[in-house]
Structures are given as structure tokens and as C-alpha cells.
Amino acid sequence: MTWSLFIWFAAAAVLLWIAGAFFAWKDRRNLVFIFTLAGIAVFFAFILGMWISLERPPLKTMGETRLWYSFFLPVAGIVVYSRWRYKWILSFSTMLSLVFICVNLFKPEIHSKTLMPALQSPWFAPHVIVYMFSYALLGAATLMALYLLIFKKTGASDHEMNITDNLVYVGLAFLTFGMLFGALWAKVAWGDYWSWDPKETWAAITWLAYLVYIHLRKARPRDWQMACAVLLIAFVCLQICWWGINYLPSAQGNSVHTY
Amino acid sequence: MGKDKNGSRLSEMRPGFLIMGGLVVLGLILQVLFGEIVWSALRFPVNVIVLALGGAAIVVMYALRRRVPFFEWMMHNGAAVPALVCTLLLTIVMGLTVQGPSGMPWVGNMLRFWPFVLSWGWVVAVASIAGLNHLLRWKLREIPFVLNHCGVALAVIAATFGAPDKQDLLLRAYESIPEWRAVDQNRSLQELDFSITLHKFIMETYPDGSPKRFASEITVAPLSGTGAVDGTVDVNKPLKYGGWKIYQYDYDAEAGAKSQYSVFELVRDPWLWAVYAGIFMMIAGALCLMLFMAPKPVREDERRSQNQRRESL
Numbered sequence: 001m002t003w004s005l006f007i008w009f010a011a012a013a014v015l016l017w018i019a020g021a022f023f024a025w026k027d028r029r030n031l032v033f034i035f036t037l038a039g040i041a042v043f044f045a046f047i048l049g050m051w052i053s054l055e056r057p058p059l060k061t062m063g064e065t066r067l068w069y070s071f072f073l074p075v076a077g078i079v080v081y082s083r084w085r086y087k088w089i090l091s092f093s094t095m096l097s098l099v100f101i102c103v104n105l106f107k108p109e110i111h112s113k114t115l116m117p118a119l120q121s122p123w124f125a126p127h128v129i130v131y132m133f134s135y136a137l138l139g140a141a142t143l144m145a146l147y148l149l150i151f152k153k154t155g156a157s158d159h160e161m162n163i164t165d166n167l168v169y170v171g172l173a174f175l176t177f178g179m180l181f182g183a184l185w186a187k188v189a190w191g192d193y194w195s196w197d198p199k200e201t202w203a204a205i206t207w208l209a210y211l212v213y214i215h216l217r218k219a220r221p222r223d224w225q226m227a228c229a230v231l232l233i234a235f236v237c238l239q240i241c242w243w244g245i246n247y248l249p250s251a252q253g254n255s256v257h258t259y
Numbered sequence: 260m261g262k263d264k265n266g267s268r269l270s271e272m273r274p275g276f277l278i279m280g281g282l283v284v285l286g287l288i289l290q291v292l293f294g295e296i297v298w299s300a301l302r303f304p305v306n307v308i309v310l311a312l313g314g315a316a317i318v319v320m321y322a323l324r325r326r327v328p329f330f331e332w333m334m335h336n337g338a339a340v341p342a343l344v345c346t347l348l349l350t351i352v353m354g355l356t357v358q359g360p361s362g363m364p365w366v367g368n369m370l371r372f373w374p375f376v377l378s379w380g381w382v383v384a385v386a387s388i389a390g391l392n393h394l395l396r397w398k399l400r401e402i403p404f405v406l407n408h409c410g411v412a413l414a415v416i417a418a419t420f421g422a423p424d425k426q427d428l429l430l431r432a433y434e435s436i437p438e439w440r441a442v443d444q445n446r447s448l449q450e451l452d453f454s455i456t457l458h459k460f461i462m463e464t465y466p467d468g469s470p471k472r473f474a475s476e477i478t479v480a481p482l483s484g485t486g487a488v489d490g491t492v493d494v495n496k497p498l499k500y501g502g503w504k505i506y507q508y509d510y511d512a513e514a515g516a517k518s519q520y521s522v523f524e525l526v527r528d529p530w531l532w533a534v535y536a537g538i539f540m541m542i543a544g545a546l547c548l549m550l551f552m553a554p555k556p557v558r559e560d561e562r563r564s565q566n567q568r569r570e571s572l
Contacts, residue, residue: 169553219336
């Protein structure tokens with residue numbers, strides 16, 4: 001498997017996801033699952049192929065993490081659909097996934113076989129994969145917040161906040177897994193489980209921001225606007241943690257998390 | 260939550276924001292009066308004494324919760340939100356400023372900045388008392404809450420109070436020469452009761468020249484008595500010896516694969532078990548968060564049929 005084949009696998013997967021999203025609007029549930037899962041399988045086949053041909057998990061570069069993000073968005077979409085039967089969610093997740101696929105097509109990053117010794121660990125794959133899955137779920141929660149604040153405006157229904165809460169709870173659970181797997185790995189690799197490296201600081205910030213959301217929802221169940229605003233701020237923190245850190249003056253040259 | 264005779268006052272957030280403001284001001288005063296926090300003063304047994312006093316304070320506050328409404332309030336979301344918001348803001352300041360010797364005064368050394376530490380301390384105090392409150396109900400369904408709140412409190416407390424007791428040394432061993440002297444974080448020489456002998460430094464590269472493997476074949480032996488251990492230290496594969504973990508840290512970069520020495524990082528952390536207990540509680544707690552604590556989903560189609568039923572009535 002080589003990177004040049006990406007466009008074909010991606011095109012096939014996106015077409016299948018579009019078909020799945022289309023049948024969601026038509027209420028043809030079996031077809032929704034068949035097409036969406038087939039698309040997910042095609043996309044995963046590419047990731048697996050890259051994994052085998054690179055002789056390492058494709059998780060090293062930003063481009064490779066985007067690959068996983070494009071994969072997990074439809075996964076999160078079909079999970080949400082299976083739980084709430086929301087017609088629009090698969091259209092949303094397909095569109096967002098397509099954006100990340102296009103970024104990867106126009107700005108491919110070097111996918112060499114080399115993997116530095118610090119990254120050769122059984123923790124590498126679970127640490128990054130659970131983070132990417134969490135980012136996909138929290139991205140979906142952010143879309144809900146944007147929809148409620150900007151397009152709907154008239155107020156969030158209990159049902160809509162129920163979806164948002166669920167996305168955040170599951171997203172935060174995976175965010176916690178990612179952070180703590182990272183801590184356990186850091187102990188093995190660098191001798192300390194937490195050293196306030198800029199990436200770690202922003203991981204803690206992101207984690208705290210979603211904790212604010214969860215506790216605020218319990219303290220002020222009616223104040224959906226404040227809760228949605230917190231979600232937007234939290235997602236900005238998440239983006240800084242994921243890639244914004246590379247542009248932060250405070251993090252230049254003193255992060256061990258730059259690859 | 261918070262729906263007892265006090266009504267919604269338990270989720271009142273204003274006192275929380277006043278407390279956080281007060282803590283920041285108090286922290287600034289302490290910073291002016293005493294300068295930055297000197298963590299090394301908390302070495303054993305001082306850390307254990309401070310922890311015991313703090314733990315006792317939490318238990319007393321819990322016991323007096325019916326008599327002092329403030330302690331009751333502390334266990335609820337009205338206290339949690341301001342504590343988290345203030346800590347979030349201070350941690351964002353940390354994330355936006357250069358940390359270390361080249362950083363600004365005060366906020367450039369956030370881990371020694373009183374307001375930052377007091378704010379985190381308050382978060383942990385609130386999580387602890389809330390965790391204790393739910394623990395003492397002795398109900399199965401409280402387990403997720405207890406795992407999350409006690410887990411994070413345990414991990415943060417053990418990591419913070421245990422840090423002064425942690426030993427973190429660098430040892431440079433030349434091939435075939437036993438070495439028992441190492442330097443600590445303050446660059447002062449420490450003599451160990453065991454020695455490390457480097458047999459061979461191993462460096463492998465990919466075809467493009469980028470590094471593939473750094474490793475050292477070593478023997479660790481006590482200075483007196485028996486019990487020598489042979490092993491290989493790889494990046495990501497430290498060697499355990501006694502209470503120590505030995506990490507591959509550095510080598511002679513100019514000589515590359517022909518390096519005549521290897522630098523090891525030696526870490527001994529007597530509080531690690533407590534941090535790990537906290538971390539595993541948090542992992543179990545996060546699993547529960549997802550499986551049991553998330554609100555029950557309501558399906559779009561079910562909701563529609565419910566609405567239709569309601570309309571037809």
C-alpha cells in the first residue's frame with residue numbers, strides 16, 4: 001500500500017458514506033448501516049495497508065493523525081445514529097471527514113518508514129487512537145453547540161442537550177484514556193508520568209474545560225447557552241493541544257512532543 | 260443533586276467565584292511575603308504531616324456538614340464549577356507563557372506560583388470532600404462518582420506531595436568501567452550503593468540514517484555483597500533494579516554508534532504506587548463515565564412516537 005492509492009480508497013469510502021447519509025434521510029436504516037460500515041471498512045483497509053507497508057502504526061505525523069480523524073468521524077456518526085436515529089448526523093460527519101481527507105490530499109506529509117526509538121512502544125497506538133476518537137466525538141459535540149447557538153437560537157430542547165451531554169461524556173471518557181495512557185507511557189519512556197511539557201499542559205487544559213461543561217450542566221441545567229459557549233472554548237483548547245501548539249511562542253523548542 | 264431543604268442554594272456559584280478570587284489574592288500576598296513555593300521543603304516526613312492535617316481537615320468538614328452549610332455547599336457543583344474555571348484560566352496562562360528560567364517572573368514558573376497551586380489545591384479539596392461524601396453512602400451506584408473524584412484527588416496529591424521525595428539522577432558510564440557516582444537535578448554528586456558497568460552501547464539506524472534504536476548492555480551490581488543483574492536498557496524499556504528504574508538517556512552523539520559511554524537516568528519514586536492507584540481509579544472511572552454516568556439517550560424516532568401518542572390523547 002502506498003500513499004498514492006489514498007485518493008482511490010478515500011473516494012470509494014466517501015461515496016459509500018454519502019450513500020449511507022442519503023439513506024438516513026430516506027429512513028432506510030439497514031441500507032444506512034450497510035453503506036456506512038462498508039465505507040468505514042474500505043477506509044480502514046487503507047489504514048491497515050499503510051500500517052503493514054510502513055511496518056509501524058501510521059500515527060506519527062500530523063497527516064497520519066488526520067487520517068485517523070477522517071476514519072473516526074463516520075464511526076462516531078454511525079454510533080450517534082444508532083443511538084438517536086438523527087437523520088442529519090451522517091451528512092455532517094461525512095462532510096467533516098471529507099474536509100480532513102482533502103487536507104491530506106492537498107498537504108500530504110512525509111510518510112516514511114522511520115519511527116524514532118521514543119515512539120516504539122505498545123502505548124503508541126492506543127494513546128493516539130483513543131485521542132483521535134475522542135476528538136471526533138467532541139468535534140460532533142461542538143457542531144451541536146454551534147448549531148444551537150448560531151442557527152437555532154430559540155433555545156435547546158432537552159433532547160438536543162441530551163445528545164450533546166452524551167457526546168461530551170463519552171468524548172471526555174476517551175480524552176481521559178488518552179491522557180492517562182500518555183502518562184503511563186511517559187513513565188516508561190522518559191522516567192516521569194507528567195512533566196508539564198507544553199503538550200501536557202494543553203492536554204490538562206482541554207480536560208479541565210470539558211470538566212467545567214459537565215459540572216456546569218449539573219449546576220445550571222437550564223443555562224444551555226453558557227454550556228454551549230463552554231463547549232466552543234473547550235474545542236479551541238483542544239485544537240491548540242492537537243496542532244496549535246506548533247505555532248505557540250510559549251511552546252517553541254521546549255516540547256518533547258514535536259515529531 | 261442539591262435538591263434538599265436548602266433548595267438550589269447548593270448549586271449557587273457566586274460564593275465559589277468569591278472564594279477563587281480570594282485564593283488568587285491570598286496567593287499573590289503569599290508570593291510577595293515568602294517568594295515562590297519551595298517544594299523541596301516538603302520532603303518526608305513534612306509531606307506526610309501536611310497530608311495528614313489536610314486529610315483530617317476534610318474529614319472534619321465532612322462531619323460538620325449539617326451544622327456548617329458552607330461545608331455542605333463545598334460538596335456540590337456550585338463549588339466545583341468556579342474551582343475548575345479558575346484553575347482552567349491559570350493553567351491556560353501557564354500554557355501561553357514560557358516556563359522555566361527564561362520565562363517571566365511569577366507566571367513563568369507556574370508550578371511554584373502560589374495562586375496556581377492554591378487553585379489546584381482547592382479543586383482537589385472539593386473533589387476529595389465530594390468523593391468522601393459519595394463514598395460514605397456505601398452504595399454500588401456511587402462507585403463511578405467515587406472512582407472519578409477520589410482517583411483524581413489521589414493522583415494529583417500523590418504526584419505533588421511525592422515529587423520532593425523523588426530521586427532523579429544522571430549517571431555516565433564508560434565502557435567496562437563500573438560507575439556508582441551520579442549527579443542529581445541540582446548538579447551535586449550522589450554516591451549510590453550499586454554500580455553500573457556498560458558492556459556495549461548499541462545504536463541502529465534506518466537506511467536513511469535516522470535513529471532506529473539506542474540501547475546499552477549493562478551489569479548492575481551492589482557495591483558490597485552479591486546480587487548482580489545483567490540486562491539491556493532500551494529507550495522505552497527501562498531496567499528495574501531495587502527501587503530504581505534505569506533509563507537510556509544519552510550517548511556520545513559525535514561518535515554515534517561508536518560511543519564509548521552511555522548516560523543513564525536513574526529514577527526512584529517511593530510514591531509511584533499511590534499515583535498509579537489514582538490513575539487506575541481514573542481509568543476505571545472514565546469507563547464508568549461512558550457506560551453508567553452519561554444520561555440515557557432518547558431516540559429521535561421514539562421521541563416522535565411519544566409525541567404522537569401525547570397528541571392523540
